[in-house]
Amino acid sequence: MKKRTNFYLLILVAFALTLRLWGISTPATFMGDEGMLVPASGNYIKTGHVDPDHFYHPPLKYLLLQSCIRILGSNPYGWRMVSVLLGTMSVFILFLLTREFFDEKVAWLAATLLAVDPTHVMQSRVPAEEVYIVFFFLWGLFMTARYIKGDDRCLVWAGVFLGLTLATKLYFSLASLMLFLTVLFLKHKDKKLDWSSFLDISASLILLPLTIYVLSYYAWFGRGYDIFDFIRFQGDSYRELQTVTIDSYAMGKVADSNPTHWITKPLFYGFKYRTDGAWSEYHVDMTNFPIWILTIPSFLYLVLRIFKRPDRVWGLFAVSFASTYIPMIVIKRPMFIYSSITVLPFILVTVSFFLVSLLNRLACQERYFAFLKGAVVSWCLFLYPLVLGKAVPDVIYTPLLEIGRIYNLH
Amino acid sequence: MNRKTVWPWIAVVCSLLLVCVTFWGVNARSYAPRPVITQTGEPRDTLHAWEESGLRGRILFSFDRHLHAENEGEQPSNDNFISLAVKKNIVRKIFHVIPDESWAEVSATLSKYTLVKRQEGYFRTWLEDGTPLYILKIGDIKPVAEKVLININAGYWDAQQLSAVVRLLENHSLSSDFITISGEMSPNILNAISNYEKAH
Numbered sequence: 001m002k003k004r005t006n007f008y009l010l011i012l013v014a015f016a017l018t019l020r021l022w023g024i025s026t027p028a029t030f031m032g033d034e035g036m037l038v039p040a041s042g043n044y045i046k047t048g049h050v051d052p053d054h055f056y057h058p059p060l061k062y063l064l065l066q067s068c069i070r071i072l073g074s075n076p077y078g079w080r081m082v083s084v085l086l087g088t089m090s091v092f093i094l095f096l097l098t099r100e101f102f103d104e105k106v107a108w109l110a111a112t113l114l115a116v117d118p119t120h121v122m123q124s125r126v127p128a129e130e131v132y133i134v135f136f137f138l139w140g141l142f143m144t145a146r147y148i149k150g151d152d153r154c155l156v157w158a159g160v161f162l163g164l165t166l167a168t169k170l171y172f173s174l175a176s177l178m179l180f181l182t183v184l185f186l187k188h189k190d191k192k193l194d195w196s197s198f199l200d201i202s203a204s205l206i207l208l209p210l211t212i213y214v215l216s217y218y219a220w221f222g223r224g225y226d227i228f229d230f231i232r233f234q235g236d237s238y239r240e241l242q243t244v245t246i247d248s249y250a251m252g253k254v255a256d257s258n259p260t261h262w263i264t265k266p267l268f269y270g271f272k273y274r275t276d277g278a279w280s281e282y283h284v285d286m287t288n289f290p291i292w293i294l295t296i297p298s299f300l301y302l303v304l305r306i307f308k309r310p311d312r313v314w315g316l317f318a319v320s321f322a323s324t325y326i327p328m329i330v331i332k333r334p335m336f337i338y339s340s341i342t343v344l345p346f347i348l349v350t351v352s353f354f355l356v357s358l359l360n361r362l363a364c365q366e367r368y369f370a371f372l373k374g375a376v377v378s379w380c381l382f383l384y385p386l387v388l389g390k391a392v393p394d395v396i397y398t399p400l401l402e403i404g405r406i407y408n409l410h
Numbered sequence: 411m412n413r414k415t416v417w418p419w420i421a422v423v424c425s426l427l428l429v430c431v432t433f434w435g436v437n438a439r440s441y442a443p444r445p446v447i448t449q450t451g452e453p454r455d456t457l458h459a460w461e462e463s464g465l466r467g468r469i470l471f472s473f474d475r476h477l478h479a480e481n482e483g484e485q486p487s488n489d490n491f492i493s494l495a496v497k498k499n500i501v502r503k504i505f506h507v508i509p510d511e512s513w514a515e516v517s518a519t520l521s522k523y524t525l526v527k528r529q530e531g532y533f534r535t536w537l538e539d540g541t542p543l544y545i546l547k548i549g550d551i552k553p554v555a556e557k558v559l560i561n562i563n564a565g566y567w568d569a570q571q572l573s574a575v576v577r578l579l580e581n582h583s584l585s586s587d588f589i590t591i592s593g594e595m596s597p598n599i600l601n602a603i604s605n606y607e608k609a610h
Contacts, residue, residue: 047499055540156416196415203417203424211424214431221435224467224502227428229435229542236536239525 005104009095009111016091016115020084020124023388025076034079037127041065048219056237060167060216061129079127086135087124090345091115093135097142098349100149101313102356105369109352110345112373116380117288117348120341122387129169130341136165137172138345141320144179144205145313148186159204163212171324171342178323179316180205186312246334255285257334259325262287263295263347267337268404279391282406285337286386290379295347298354305357321346438499439467441557442587447603449591453478456561456590457491460500465588469554470501473575474563477506481538496541501559504537505544505551509566513547520545548574553583560586564593576602 030038040053041062050059064082072078091114098107114120123131140161146154162176183201187193217230225233246257255269266289274281299321306314325343328335355372359365385392448459453474472478472492479493486494495501508516517533520526526535532546548571562575576599578584589603 047497049497049499049539051497051539055538152414156420159420196417199417200415203420207424208420211427215427218431218434221431222438223435223499224439225435227432227435229503232542233540236540236542240536240540243525 008108009092012095012108012111012115013088013092017084017088019116019121019384020087024080024084024125028076030079032126034127037061037065038069038074038079041069044219048221048223054240056241057129057169058167058213058216059220060164061127061132061169063216064132064168065127080125083124083127083131087120087131090120090131090135090138093138093142094345094349097138097145097345098352100142100145101317101349102353106349106352106356109356109369109373109376110349113288113291113348113352113376114345116377116384117291117341117344118286118380118383118387119288119337120344121380121384122285123338123341125387128338128341130171130338133165133168133171134341134345136161136168137175137320137342140165140176141179141316144183145316148183148312148316155200155204156208159208160212162205163209166209166213167216171328171339174327175320175323176205176209178319182316182319186315241333244333249334249336255336257336259328259335259340262337262340262343263292265289266293266403268401268406269337270404271407271409273409274391275394278394280394280397281389281391282386282397282401283389284386284401284404284406286383286404287337287340288380288383291351291376292347294351294354298347298350301354301357302350317346317349321350435467439502439556440464441468445587445589445606447589447591449595451592452488453561453563453592454486454488454491456592457486457495457500459590460495460559460588461498463588465500465559467499467502469503469505469556469558470495470561471505471507471551471558471584471586472561472563473507473548473567474561475509475512475566476563477504477543479504479537479543493537496537496539501541503542503544505546505558507546507548507551509571510547510549512566516545548578551578551583554585557585557587560584560589562589562591562595564591564595569596569599572596572599573602576606579603579606 036053040050043049043051044059044062045066050062065079068082069078072081091111094114095107095111098110120131140158143154143158143161147158158179162172162179165172166176180201183205184193184198187197187201214227214230220233221230249255261267267287268284269286270282270284272280272282302314302318305311306318321343324346328339328343356369359368359372362368386397442463442465446463448456450456450459470492478489478491479496480489481493483490484494492501492504496504520533520535521528523535526533526545528534531550532544535543535545537543560575562572564572567575572595579586591600591603
């Protein structure tokens with residue numbers, strides 16, 4: 001049974017890799033933020049400066065990107081393979097995590113949904129720090145859940161992965177803090193929180209991540225700075241970040257920047273940039289709306305289940321989801337669809353749990369489950385040409401794209 | 411159950427790593443082996459003088475009306491040479507000292523910007539790449555523990571204010587290993603600064 005699971009998981013991961021790797025060498029020139037991130041990563045290693053990028057984001061992404069460029073060369077593979085690999089491996093870790101939190105059936109559905117999700121596939125084909133942090137945070141969460149379930153060795157690993165998350169981008173900073181507090185709370189509830197375990201948890205989930213965060217700035221320190229300069233620099237970065245508005249983005253006028261829309265309506269926006277009248281090429285940002293639209297009922301169902309049958313790791317999961325998504329809604333900074341992949345795994349797991357729970361009430365549930373997975377994969381493969389930017393027949397795709405805002409650049 | 415305690419190891423390893431990264435930063439600074447005073451024709455020539463001396467990771471006190479930190483151009487000009495010095499990692503922190511007679515105007519302009527913070531008589535902000543920038547008058551200079559680079563654009567300073575700069579050096583509020591002067595300076599002041607160089 002275990003061998004069969006491993007085999008199918010390998011097939012799913014290989015499928016996810018294929019979707020992310022297909023045609024990755026084109027365009028052979030910089031695409032999107034690559035024109036900023038690739039030179040910035042080289043600059044960071046050489047000088048500690050991150051121009052032409054902004055200084056206020058943590059710098060681990062430059063180290064990852066530059067490591068890949070050193071191995072594969074400064075070409076499309078070097079620029080994009082970190083995202084391809086971490087995006088693909090996120091499918092694997094989401095399976096492990098969901099199996100740990102829920103059960104194998106939910107894990108299969110959630111991992112399949114992530115493998116084919118158009119937003120995640122699209123972001124995994126460019127150097128996007130959102131893809132990197134999702135991978136790191138899922139590992140951190142998985143290790144934390146293992147620790148809660150009694151595997152003490154996982155605590156330090158949880159800290160390492162949370163540190164890598166923090167050093168890449170700050171989306172999960174509140175979620176990491178909430179994880180720490182939740183772990184303390186659960187240990188206290190189990191009457192296992194003595195001074196020694198309190199210090200272990202604090203050192204592993206606070207001190208260790210912060211140290212990794214500071215170390216990722218090693219090239220910045222190489223400009224002559226010390227730890228006191230670093231503390232001030234962090235304050236300055238935070239204040240600079242507060243000035244980012246919708247006008248700071250080239251796509252600001254076109255794109256939807258409200259994160260509540262991700263789960264309440266279908267989102268398609270972008271450009272039609274080539275057409276022969278019958279077939280057109282698009283650059284489209286989109287959500288997988290048939291799935292995302294189920295988020296609210298699914299989350300309510302999860303909360304209801306937690307109240308009916310309290311489960312410690314479900315609590316951990318719900319806290320991580322809420323503390324990642326709510327700040328995005330509350331803060332004034334615009335949030336575009338690419339940021340949605342930071343909450344995507346939580347949404348996919350919650351929706352999968354909801355759907356599997358519904359199917360479990362039906363007769364012939366296996367058949368329905370297979371049908372559901374087939375439908376999801378087929379739908380996402382239908383969207384895949386839009387992810388690749390390949391020409392699609394207007395007669396089929398136009399009705400769908402007209403739901404959103406597509407600007408004709410042709 | 412026997413549980414291994416990990417916090418002492420994490421505390422020791424993390425502390426060591428944080429100390430190491432701070433040392434790495436402090437060791438990246440390089441100073442002139444003995445105090446140097448250089449007179450340059452144009453402000454932009456200052457960059458060349460700093461580069462030739464192999465200075466790195468330094469605090470700059472720029473006594474000038476203008477900052478010369480425009481983030482444009484690869485070739486040094488009077489508009490961008492400080493920005494280039496930051497990019498080349500010669501300068502890591504800037505104290506821009508404004509002549510007293512221009513302070514009211516500068517202060518009024520800076521007060522309009524939300525990212526410029528007023529603290530104890532001086533303004534604090536940062537360049538486009540995050541390099542800290544303090545804007546202040548001579549009278550608001552506080553003692554600095556490490557040796558700094560001093561750059562004086564003499565055209566903007568009268569003898570009285572330049573004497574105040576000399577006093578800062580003499581009473582060790584500021585200690586410098588590299589002083590650059592552009593423009594004409596009165597021989598008396600130049601002698602006083604030279605005496606500082608000889609004494610150190």
